[in-house]
Amino acid sequence: MRRYTREASPDFLTTRWEQWGERYKNNRIRSYGFVFKWPTFQGKKINTLLEPALSNQTDGHCSFCDTYPDRGKEYSIDHFKPKSNPEYYNIVCQWENLYICCHNCQRSKVEQFNENILRPDSEEYSFEDYYIYNYSTHEIDIRPDISDSKKIKALATREIFGFNHGENPKAREISFDRYRGKISLGETIEINDFPYRYAIEML
Numbered sequence: 090m091r092r093y094t095r096e097a098s099p100d101f102l103t104t105r106w107e108q109w110g111e112r113y114k115n116n117r118i119r120s121y122g123f124v125f126k127w128p129t130f131q132g133k134k135i136n137t138l139l140e141p142a143l144s145n146q147t148d149g150h151c152s153f154c155d156t157y158p159d160r161g162k163e164y165s166i167d168h169f170k171p172k173s174n175p176e177y178y179n180i181v182c183q184w185e186n187l188y189i190c191c192h193n194c195q196r197s198k199v200e201q202f203n204e205n206i207l208r209p210d211s212e213e214y215s216f217e218d219y220y221i222y223n224y225s226t227h228e229i230d231i232r233p234d235i236s237d238s239k240k241i242k243a244l245a246t247r248e249i250f251g252f253n254h255g256e257n258p259k260a261r262e263i264s265f266d267r268y269r270g271k272i273s274l275g276e277t278i279e280i281n282d283f284p285y286r287y288a289i290e291m292l
């Protein structure tokens with residue numbers, strides 16, 4: 090997970106997220122099976138406006154695992170505090186609760202949430218303050234020299250998004266080899282063209 094800076098909420102959202110959240114909350118209370126649908130603004134579902142705005146902040150990378158590019162159009166918007174939890178019904182459209190997210194991370198996180206998960210757009214967060222990239226295994230290790238409270242956060246985040254699960258380490262290895270290959274050929278490197286930018290930055 091690589092840090093990024095969140096820009097200001099789009100105007101159409103700033104003035105409407107509370108009423109949209111209230112509407113969703115009331116619908117869910119009336120009917121538990123009510124399925125969330127993105128509201129529309131000027132005839133467009135707002136996710137079609139939000140996806141480019143969110144993606145722009147991460148240069149098109151997944152907010153959590155940093156994979157890139159979105160080949161299968163499978164990026165979607167993650168509700169950081171899940172919309173299935175009654176406590177968070179009213180923030181379902183809050184800008185700060187929305188992150189562009191790859192299919193893998195969505196599938197790993199599903200409806201999980203706890204207060205220990207780190208946010209990539211938090212001012213206190215940086216990859217190197219919590220994690221070490223392991224260039225042998227391509228796993229993401231927890232920094233051994235950090236406080237227990239930081240360790241809890243680093244672990245919770247790694248688990249919920251499944252950073253070391255399944256094919257993720259292999260995917261990072263392939264990307265890293267590609268990066269090194271380009272370096273050895275003396276090619277010009279544009280870091281945003283590579284997934285898992287934290288691996289390159291920690292070299």
Ligand SMILES: [Zn+2]
Binds near residue numbers: 155156191193
């Ligand atoms: Zn991801």
